Amino acid sequence: MAITTLSSREFQQNANQAQKAARNGPVVITNRGRPAYVLLSYEDYRRLTGAGHNLVEALAMPGLADVDAEFPRSRALPWPADLS
Numbered sequence: 001m002a003i004t005t006l007s008s009r010e011f012q013q014n015a016n017q018a019q020k021a022a023r024n025g026p027v028v029i030t031n032r033g034r035p036a037y038v039l040l041s042y043e044d045y046r047r048l049t050g051a052g053h054n055l056v057e058a059l060a061m062p063g064l065a066d067v068d069a070e071f072p073r074s075r076a077l078p079w080p081a082d083l084s
Contacts, residue, residue, distance in 0.1 A: 001025040008036065 004021040005028045011018050018039055021027045027039040040048070 003028060005030060005035075007031075007033075011039075 002021070002025040004018075004025065006018055006021075008029055008031050011027075011029045018027050018029070022039050022041050022044075026044070028035050029037040029039060031037075
C-alpha cells in the first residue's frame with residue numbers, strides 16, 4: 001500500500017492525480033505542511049468503517065481464526081416464552 005502526500009494546492013490543481021493515487025493507497029493532503037485530510041478509495045473506506053458487512057463477511061475476516069472466544073451454552077431463555 002503506497003501512501004501519497006499532496007499539498008492542498010497540488011490537490012486543487014490536479015485532483016485527477018489524487019484520485020489515481022488513491023487507487024493504490026491513502027492520499028494525505030497537507031495544509032501548510034501539516035496533514036489535514038486523507039483521501040481514500042470508496043472500497044478502502046467501506047473496509048475501514050465496516051459498512052455493508054454481513055455476518056458471513058465478518059466471520060471470513062483474515063486473522064479471525066486466531067481469536068479465542070468461548071460462548072456459554074445454555075438452554076435458558078432470557079425471558080419466559082409466550083406461547084399464547
